[in-house]
Amino acid sequence: MSQNVKFSHINDQGKANMVDVTEKNVTQRQAVAEGFIKMSKQAFSMLRDNQHAKGDVLSVAQIAGIQGAKKCSELIPLCHPLMLSKVQIEFEILDSTQQVRIQALCKLAGQTGVEMEALTAVSxxxxxLFDMCKAVDPLMEIDGIRVLKKQGGKSGDWQVEGMQC
Structure with missing residues (x-):
């Protein structure tokens, strides 16, 4: 690695630094992220059939994901507080693998991206979901959390090859 590399979140003294976005243009930005939770056959069936003792776990997780995106800057130290214009959480029930795929979309008109908000929403x-289903399956696995698509800003648009977001 070159010694001339400059990191955006480290100042000249080597200390953590919140990036100054004051001079950046306000543009439309959005990001889509996904993640998966795998569970036992029993826990999965109960989730799919809405039979968990704690109630409608998908609805609660949807609201939690939205709240997570809105609170991202309080959880990730150098993230900017953002005025999100849309947060959408969707679930896909994957019977063949006993998984739930979680997808989050975050949008805004702003000076910095929303990838961290989408990742936080999924997480x-x-x-x-783990908390609400753990009484039935404490061995659930959460994995595959990643950004699928990003639009707007100086670095431009991109998405994971072959993904329909």
Missing amino acids: VAALT
């Missing part, structure tokens, strides 16, 4: 939704 919090997955953790909420």
Whole structure:
């Protein structure tokens, strides 16, 4: 690695630094992220059939994911507080693998991206599903959390090859 590399979140003294976005243009930005939670056959069936003792776990996880995106800057130290214009959480029930796929979309008109908010939304939704189903399956696995698509900003648009977001 070159010694001339400059990191955006480290100042000249080597200390953590919140990036100054004051001069950046306000643009439309969005990001889509996904993650998965795998559970036992019993826990999965109960989730799919809405029979968990704690109630409608998918609805609660959806609200939790939205709240997670809105609270991202309080959880990730150098993230900017953002005025999100949309947060959407969707679940896909994957019977063949006993998994729930969680997808989050975050949008805004702003000076910085929303990838961290989308990742936080997915993470919090997955953790909420874990919390609400753990009495039946304490061995659930959360994995595959990643950004699928990003639009807007200086670095431009991109998405994971072959993904329909």
